[in-house]
Amino acid sequence: MTTTGFIYDERFLDHNAGRQVYQGEQAHADCGEEFDSPLRLVHTKRLLDALNVTARLAPLDFVAASDEQLLRVHSADYLASLTTRCAAAGDDTIQLGDDARGNHATERTARLAAGAACAAVDAVLQGQVDNVYALIRPSGHHSGRDFAMGYCYYNNAAVAARHAQAMHGLERVAIIDWDVHHGNGTQSLLYSDPSVLFVSLHEEDNYPLEGGSADEAGEGAGLGYTLNLPLPAGTGNQGYLAAFDEIVLPALRQYRPQLILISAGQDANAYDPLGRMRLTRDGYTALAARLKTLAEQVCEGRLVALQEGGYSLPYLPIATLGVIEGLSGQVSDFVDPHHFPARTIAPQERAALDELRRSHAQYWPTLAE
Numbered sequence: 001m002t003t004t005g006f007i008y009d010e011r012f013l014d015h016n017a018g019r020q021v022y023q024g025e026q027a028h029a030d031c032g033e034e035f036d037s038p039l040r041l042v043h044t045k046r047l048l049d050a051l052n053v054t055a056r057l058a059p060l061d062f063v064a065a066s067d068e069q070l071l072r073v074h075s076a077d078y079l080a081s082l083t084t085r086c087a088a089a090g091d092d093t094i095q096l097g098d099d100a101r102g103n104h105a106t107e108r109t110a111r112l113a114a115g116a117a118c119a120a121v122d123a124v125l126q127g128q129v130d131n132v133y134a135l136i137r138p139s140g141h142h143s144g145r146d147f148a149m150g151y152c153y154y155n156n157a158a159v160a161a162r163h164a165q166a167m168h169g170l171e172r173v174a175i176i177d178w179d180v181h182h183g184n185g186t187q188s189l190l191y192s193d194p195s196v197l198f199v200s201l202h203e204e205d206n207y208p209l210e211g212g213s214a215d216e217a218g219e220g221a222g223l224g225y226t227l228n229l230p231l232p233a234g235t236g237n238q239g240y241l242a243a244f245d246e247i248v249l250p251a252l253r254q255y256r257p258q259l260i261l262i263s264a265g266q267d268a269n270a271y272d273p274l275g276r277m278r279l280t281r282d283g284y285t286a287l288a289a290r291l292k293t294l295a296e297q298v299c300e301g302r303l304v305a306l307q308e309g310g311y312s313l314p315y316l317p318i319a320t321l322g323v324i325e326g327l328s329g330q331v332s333d334f335v336d337p338h339h340f341p342a343r344t345i346a347p348q349e350r351a352a353l354d355e356l357r358r359s360h361a362q363y364w365p366t367l368a369e
């Protein structure tokens with residue numbers, strides 16, 4: 001039986017991005033609380049507790065990431081500036097990067113999230129658990145070497161990958177980023193490095209508007225090891241599963257990672273305010289189960305899911321429940337109250353997948369077969 005570890009801590013709620021206020025020359029508008037609300041995690045944990053799911057997971061301890069762990073990814077100047085600016089914020093929320101506001105607790109909270117990601121890696125590589133769901137905040141995948149962006153401050157997935165390499169001697173790590181937004185920060189950190197395969201499935205023409213196309217495939221020794229899969233708006237369970245079965249899983253089998261990290265942003269769900277995709281709880285269960293099976297085939301089941309985005313307060317908990325069900329192999333008796341019409345792959349999704357497979361086959365011959 002699979003043992004799935006779980007990380008959660010109320011200190012992840014301390015980071016606060018404040019309210020969305022648009023200030024123009026002649027007018028301003030207060031549009032309410034930022035999408036990255038602490039309630040995203042509160043509601044998710046509450047559903048897991050109510051269904052008795054948390055009790056079936058193995059709680060894992062962690063500490064805040066050290067400077068050494070963060071400096072494998074970020075610059076010393078950036079760490080110092082983030083720390084200083086948050087300390088000076090007082091009771092206010094301040095701008096720390098594009099679409100990245102924060103408060104006095106943001107650096108400390110981001111450091112906890114990155115530390116949790118490293119602890120999750122330790123737990124699977126030391127055999128303490130088979131896989132992990134880390135319900136952490138803030139997210140990481142838009143953050144680069146010296147910038148915060150898009151609700152992200154430290155790049156949790158990249159820090160975890162580097163930790164696995166530095167402390168456990170791994171030569172090949174894969175990051176599967178299924179957040180609806182392109183993982184531009186992660187890509188920028190790993191673009192010339194063949195020792196981490198970065199796969200991003202995201203909605204085309206969503207945030208950030210620049211980047212994430214299939215022809216961004218890496219550079220130098222890393223050419224081919226960035227695998228972008230921009231998908232048309234409206235892609236649902238069938239389209240995502242086809243992308244997995246036809247492209248992601250064959251590439252992973254060829255790469256043979258020793259550890260798989262998931263940048264698990266569940267904002268491609270059908271109710272997310274910041275995405276236009278149609279994944280459901282069942283879709284997330286199936287995607288996670290596919291990766292669990294593949295991990296068992298190629299890397300002794302070593303799989304770590306790190307929370308990224310997901311902004312529908314009612315549906316993020318249900319989508320995340322689906323991921324945990326896929327990782328643990330235990331499906332709860334919770335019935336999703338939302339009804340989704342049965343769909344097949346739309347012609348534009350089929351065409352996009354065929355084009356993506358052809359494009360990536362130049363680096364991954366298995367995709368040409």
Ligand SMILES: [Zn+2]
Pocket residue numbers: 179180181265267308309310
């Ligand atoms: Zn996102």
